[in-house]
Amino acid sequence: MSLFVISAEAPAQTTSDTVYCNVSTTIPVGRYESAQPIYFFSGPILNNSPRGLFPQPLEVSMSESTEVNGVSLTICHTNFRARNVVFKGGTIDVSVGGRASFEDCVFDGVTFMMSSGLPANQSPNSTEPRDRFRAHLELKNSVLNKAQFQVKGGPDTVMGLKMENCTMYGPGSMLPMLLSRPGLLANLKAAQTEVKNCAFIQCSYSSPFLAITQQCSFDSCTLVPGLPLAEITTVPLQIPADFHPIETADQITAQLPQYTIVPLDPAVPTGSKLGHSFAKGEVSLNQLPSVLPMKPLASVLPAPSNTTLSTNMPPRMPTTGPTFTTPISTNAVTSPTLGAPDTGLKLNQTNVHGLLIMSLGSGEAGSASKMAAIALKGYSTDAPTVRFNQPVGAMMAKALQEVTKFTQVNQGGWPAGYQIELSFADKYSNKDGPSAAVACALLLHSLITGKELDQAFAVTGDMNADGSVQPIGGVAAKIRGATKGHCKIIGIPIKNESSLGDLLLSDGPGPFASIQIYSLQHFRDAEALATADKPAATQAAIEEMSRVQEVLLRNPGQMGNWLRNQHVISKLQQVLQDSPNNLSAKYLLMYASGKVPQTLTLAGSLSAIDDAAGDLLAAIKSNQSQSNAFDTIGKASVGSSITRMQALRTRCDARVRPYADAIISFGTAVKEAQDRPPQSVSRAAELRSKINIAASSANSTYARIINDPVIREELEK
Known part of the structure; x- marks a missing residue:
């Protein structure tokens, strides 16, 4: 999660704009996109929600040479097949009873979400329930770039995953992080989990994942510490693998003495044979690009069968002008505010990345998780509501109250009749804490003003009703998580800046060269960074800093030498002068001048x-x-x-x-x-x-x- 969350399994959340398909189909060749989540499900759909299961799973396939852009797919009680398909961005959620098979495919910036391979109450020796409910993901001869794997479920989660002859590029790629427990390897074997003949480049992986690999190569990869395989304590486990640089294998066996690394035979091929190119952090097939027009994926899907679709919303009612009352936030009611903008909401949906934290047995892990806001229009006399689409803790509910107060004051009121729903991309884990407050404020601001938000920006921070940004916890872990994703700019509370000294001491200049970190004192600081159309001075400073970072990342091993280059130093000084809250420039200059803290805070x-x-x-x-x-x-x-x-x-x-x-x-x-x-x-x-x-x-x-x-x-x- 990111690193990613391993959390309690829950039914998929639905919204009135989710596109459901419960009819077997073959998706014709084309280029597809979708702002709406697509849910493949073999079962009846009542009141816009899947209910029960049909006896047989759905059969869905994609035609070869298809391209899918930024689509969120959920595959539940469905056999899904794709060959020679390019997926760019989006999520592929293989849920209960889903079996997804991909061969000769390209995945660029895709997040895979996998459910438990076995129902929690079923024995690994019980084959019928496993065959019926097991979720399984198969990737064969495919290429992945900046991909993330998120495993959903409790501590007894078992994933069903088969990877064979695949190539996975980083940085920013995260292989499944499994929590160690006795019996894990036996459960993974029962769930048909195996990874063989794959090549991983600049990826992050855990010790339990390494234990399930066969004949794989790891080039400049990072072993995430703190996830030992409890089952293996006395008998060494032989792992046939190649590591580059070679001394990495020695480092692994030093950290994990129960592992024995056996070098591969040079004749053993690893990685995908799919003809592709990898340059400037992007992957592409060695073939002519498609000239087909982009169209909504929903337009080629059959209508749901034997279902009753209902949004439970009244029809839109024409009004002579918007009326304004008080929005009701989760578990709280605010006071009415007079005045109003000239029109209602200018966007019906928007999204931004929030920096979230999760607790592992070995510490904390951060990630950049997409948050979304959807506005539904009801009667003009209806009281407006702002709520999360899942239960949240008291601190998060209180933070949303402060955000709605600020938004009312900042916008001069609130359009009546709108029901606004806030959601997290990871909808299966419990949420609490105030750190999503600034992200929520940006979402509401975007809906009202129509300002699009930059999808390369992520933010964390609490916020008061006066717009002041307040400190939160886990900043260093959140920054580490953000560097593994697609985010290029992040905002943190100015009162959390002291955490960056700890990050510089622990991790060196790498995180600061990988991402632009800005301090936030007020909501307007976040707005300047988050909007796609940024103020000219802000945009110029970001672009100048990006050029400096590009130089530093050309050869990370020489980063220290580059930071002593006077030209680089002068560029960083200019960035800091033009943008004083650019903390990446500030801390890189500290490193260049030898002013790295000697102790942690x-x-x-x-x-x-x-x-x-x-x-x-x-x-x-x-x-x-x-x-x-x-x-x-x-x-x-x-x-x-x-x-x-x-x-x-x-x-x-x-x-x-x-x-x-x-x-x-x-x-x-x-x-x-x-x-x-x-x-x-x-x-x-x-x-x-x-x-x-x-x-x-x-x-x-x-x-x-x-x-x-x-x-x-x-x-x-």
């Missing part, structure tokens, strides 16, 4: 410890240490956590180092018990006592730090 130190300590911290917090921590925590996980903590300690704020030391002491006590298992009851009791004392020390040290009035005040700023 207080908040950054605590966050880094949470990430580095992994299973050790989880054991301390869950009181596992009071029983059998040396049995329940994998030996490799303990060793890697201790190593990470020792490397991190010197970079932590001095006030936090005692906490790091206490965690290291706990890990050392657990490791002692693992290295020399007790042979007697008395020795086991002695080791448990030692572990318990170390855990208690870690907890008390943390409590002492976090309850210090000066530290609490600093953290709450």
